[in-house]
Each structure stands twice: as structure tokens, then as C-alpha cells.
Amino acid sequence: MKPAHRHTLHNHEHEFEAAPGLPEPLPPGERLLWQGSPDWRVLARRAFHLRKLAAYFGAMLVLRVAFLLNDGAALSEALRSTVGPLALASLGLGLVALMAWLSARSTVYTITDKRVVMRIGIVLTLTFNIPFKRIAAAGLHLDTGGTGDLPLTLLGPDRIAYLHLWPHARPWRLGKPEPMLRSVPQAALVAQVLSEAWSQATGVAASAAAPTVSPAQPASGLGQGRRQPALARG
Numbered sequence: 001m002k003p004a005h006r007h008t009l010h011n012h013e014h015e016f017e018a019a020p021g022l023p024e025p026l027p028p029g030e031r032l033l034w035q036g037s038p039d040w041r042v043l044a045r046r047a048f049h050l051r052k053l054a055a056y057f058g059a060m061l062v063l064r065v066a067f068l069l070n071d072g073a074a075l076s077e078a079l080r081s082t083v084g085p086l087a088l089a090s091l092g093l094g095l096v097a098l099m100a101w102l103s104a105r106s107t108v109y110t111i112t113d114k115r116v117v118m119r120i121g122i123v124l125t126l127t128f129n130i131p132f133k134r135i136a137a138a139g140l141h142l143d144t145g146g147t148g149d150l151p152l153t154l155l156g157p158d159r160i161a162y163l164h165l166w167p168h169a170r171p172w173r174l175g176k177p178e179p180m181l182r183s184v185p186q187a188a189l190v191a192q193v194l195s196e197a198w199s200q201a202t203g204v205a206a207s208a209a210a211p212t213v214s215p216a217q218p219a220s221g222l223g224q225g226r227r228q229p230a231l232a233r234g
Contacts, residue, residue, distance in 0.1 A: 021108030044100030148187025
């Protein structure tokens, strides 16, 4: 029996859980293969767009200084005028970073030999059990440093509301939201674990093997990085 992999799994803070990340103990015969949580820094950058917000606020402050200088204000006066807006921008960015940290800390992704379990939610905790038989395909989007996203395509009419999933959902798939294991460390390893377990549980060979870590390249739909199939029904 292979040992379960655990990566960046936070301490057990949810006392009502029978086990970390699980609402009840695993049934007899079901094995835990992997558990992990998002990297909060990557989550802040990719899901909460912290860098883009910082760039936006920085551009606004630069424009403010430029306009004041153009109107004849002294440089010292123009710089002093940015103190208040800079403080507000810093506060806003800090709150966004805090939200990303709390989101990552309250999230546990679990892969067993029968299903994927997502425990998410900062204030209201939600747990989604996704049996392998309900998963049609999974993708792998690798970011720098080996972190990555694994979106899950559900079969048939199965649907989870986008707002219930966010930020653990593939961007812009509003019509049929796709749950996504987001900003997962060592994502290529997780994709391999998922692919092998899915194939064994469904009896269907995955159409593509889990890819290895590769440098990020631009790709549409998921932002920067490379999206490759982790598994799909042949």
C-alpha cells in the first residue's frame, strides 16, 4: 500500500471534522492518497490578482503625481498628496492578501482511491464530494515553481454553483462551472496521483499521462502557464 502524500496541509482547526478535510471517516476499503492546500502566495497572485491590483494602484499614484506636476505643483507637494491614497491602497492590498491567506488556510483538497473531496470556505465551510465516476476529465495548468491548478470537468448535468466554488473554480466557466484544485504545490505529482486513481476506479485508461513540470507559457482561459490534460475519458 502506497503512503498518502500530504503537502502544505494546515493544522486541524475544524473540530467537527472526523478527520482533517473530511466530514466523516473514510469507509472501510477506501484509501487516502493525497491531501493538500493551496499555496496562499500563488493563490493571492492568481485568484485574487494581487499583483495586478498593486500595479493598478501604482499607476494611479504615478498619474496623480504627473497631473499635479503638470499643473505647476512642486515635486514635494505632489509626493505629499499621495500619502493618503497610498495608505488606502496599502490597506486594500493587505486585506486582499489576508483573504487569500484565510482562503488557503481553510481549504483542504483530498484525493482518495474513489473520489475527490474539497473542503472550502472561510466563514461558511462547504464540503464537496466528487466521485471519480462523475469526473469526465481533468486538466493541469502548471505555474512557475511547480505549483498548478487542476480543473475537473464533471459528467452530464452535474453542476456546482460558481459562487459556491470560487475561488476554487476554473475562471470564466460560468455556464457549467468546473471545480478546481487551485495553486497546489507539486501539481504534476498530484495530477499523476489523480490520473492513476481515476483510471483504476473507472477502468478507463486516461487519454494522456500526467505531464511533468515545465516552464510557464502563455495560454488562453487560465492566464499564464501551460494547461495540459491530466486525464480524460478515451
